[in-house]
Amino acid sequence: MNIFVCVKQVPDTETKVTPNADGSFIETSSIKWIMNPYDEFAVEQALLIKQANPAANVTVVRVGSVKDTEALRTAMAMGADDGILVEAGDNLDSFSIAKALKGAIEKSGKTADLVFAGKQAIDDDCLQVPQILAQMLNLPSVAVVVGFELNGTAVKAKREVEGGALEVYEVATPCVIACNKGLNTPRYASLPGIMKAKKKPLAQHSLADVGVSDADRRVKYSGFRLPPEKPAGKKYDATDAGKQRDVVAQVVGLLRTEAKII
Amino acid sequence: MDFAISPEQKEIQELALKFARNEMIPVAQEMDEHGTFPMDIFKKAWELGLCNTCIPAEYGGTGFTSLDGVIISEALAYGCMGMNTSFMANDLALLPIVIGGTDAQKKKFLTPFTEKFQIASFCLTEPGNGSDAAGLKTTIKDGGDHWIINGEKMWITNAGHADLFVVYGTVDTALKHKGICAVVVEGKTPGIELGKKEDKMGHRSSDTRGVRFNNVKVPKDNMLGAVGEGWTIAMKTLDHSRPLVASSALGGAWHALDLSINYAKERVQFGVTISKHQAVQFMIAEMAMKVEAARLLVYKAAWMCDQHMKNTEVASYAKAFAADSCMQITTDAVQIYGGYGYSKEYPVEKLMRDAKLIQIYEGTSQIQRLVIAREVLK
Secondary structure, rough: EEEEEOOOOEEOOOOOEEOOOOOOOOOOOOOOEEEOOOHHHHHHHHHHHHHHHOOOEEEEEEEEEEOOHHHHHHHHHOOEEEEEEOOOOOOOOOHHHHHHHHHHHHHHHOOEEEEEEEEOOOOOOOOOHHHHHHHHOOEEEEEEEEEEEOOOOEEEEEEOOHHHOOOEEEEOEEEEEEOOOOOOOOOOOHHHHHHOOOOOOEEEEEEEOOOOOOOOOOOOOOOOOOOOOOOOOOOOOOOOHHHHHHHHHHHHHHHHHHOOOO | OOOOOHHHHHHHHHHHHHHHHHHHHHHHHHHHHHHHHHHHHHHHHHHHOOOOOOOOHHHHHOOHHHHHHHHHHHHHHHHHHHHHHHHHHHHHHHHHHHHHOOHHHHHHHHHHHHHHOOEEEEEEOOOOEEOHHHHHEEEEEEEEOOEEEHHHHHHHEEEHHHEEEEEEEOHHHHHHHEEEEEEEEEEOOOOEEEEEOOOOOOOOOOOOOEEEEEEEEEHHHHHHOOOOHHHHHHHHHHHHHHHHHHHHEEEEEHHHHHHHHHHHHHEEEOOOOHHHHHHHHHHHHHHHHHHHHHHHHHHHHHHHHHHHOHHHHHHHHHHHHHHHHHHHHHHHHHHHOOOHHHOOOOOHHHHHHHHHHHHOOOHHHHHHHHHHHHHHOO
């Protein structure tokens, strides 16, 4: 059984994000990168399956910059067997990323029985890649999954819906599962695991190797800037009982003419 | 000269810090209050390979260097200095075996610690001798085909849970240093009597008590080195363990610094955050300076161990400087928190209580200065 896990490397949750000098992307030089937290649930689920089926092979795939490979190394230190890195800038759109993931999976020569991913990345919060990838691979997919059972080729996936209710989907492998918090408790990478991870195979491809070009971009970023600082609120003094009527009239007037909310 | 830790060490540090933040910090306060031994956390840390870092690879250990060991211990102490004392005590007890044991002894005593979660205790101090370690009174007598141990040990970390003790005693008190021996005693050996758990100011989650050895018989093979080599083994052990103990002070000081920075940026007085007041800025600058200086000393002392250089002097610099700095930094952290800092609702008063012990155990700050003076005035 071949299990693929798609991981993304995102800025640490404590990062203070600022645009870079020319506003073309965020400033990445001082960022500490971590594995997208939702992807940890995806890695853990794949490893749980591997624990029950020792013959299963878990491959982690990531599309992103080669500079820091934190997410791949962490996943392999947790227990994934091998990794694939598709070298790309950090500002690709969801469509290009999904296409690169598909290309990387196909290039591995293995047929995917299961593909896991986090339901969303906590940096751009697009929530699209697993679904686009499933469409491209022509596989069924279930997203926002909080429960997962595998029986032979039968998958039972639970997902949360509005109001706290659970939907249960039955699909057959191969399929794409986008994982949510609550699915499992991700393990730590053990120290022996960290040591072993160094020796695990890590394939590297360029975007061109996996058939992705600039023409695949559906979204182009035109610029990054921080939201304008909120100006301080205005205060109207209505302590003088004699003037209260006038002050109220003035505020109501401004809400109509300036704020235009009534 | 390279001041950077390796990418691998960085990863190890990240893991240990993640463990400290997720597993230790959330429960540290409560375990301190109730004096709860961190059995589950200890076991979990062991499963991840964060404990017993001194065991060489050929005996089933992870094969970490001393520097790796202090990087891990620093991060775990960031989580809780008290819990880290329990973790570290395992290394302290196993180090004499690593240093003075034969191949057969290492296989017999070290390897089980890599296969199953176990706890060890180092027994040197006695009620009547602390700093004057060579004045110990515990006797180790030749009983023919075994050794017989009699005596009382004090302030023994992990004693209440120990599967193995490394005990120092003398064949003849008149021989002073030259009579001292180290023997390994398995925890279940008859004649070991545990004292009551000490009710301490800090490090309350770590188990500390007296242990009495009443005619405890151990096989002849359990002696580390020859008769009279115990003192040398103990001193070499301290050269290795002092950087480790210093790293615990470093971790605690680092945590106090981080907490102080965060608090100073939030707390508003006179219309601005207190981080804008120079009085607070100076305290924080002092803390940052001392944390960095302590780190350099601690890493160097450990690095010297790895290079097989004699590190007695630098290890004492590291131990005294890190412990004294930790005391100053945690005291200032309480000051920065003000009234809140004095309350158990906030984390810094515990750090201040925990810091105090590191100036005392494993050679007081004064003994470290004595060691340093002896070395530099030679």
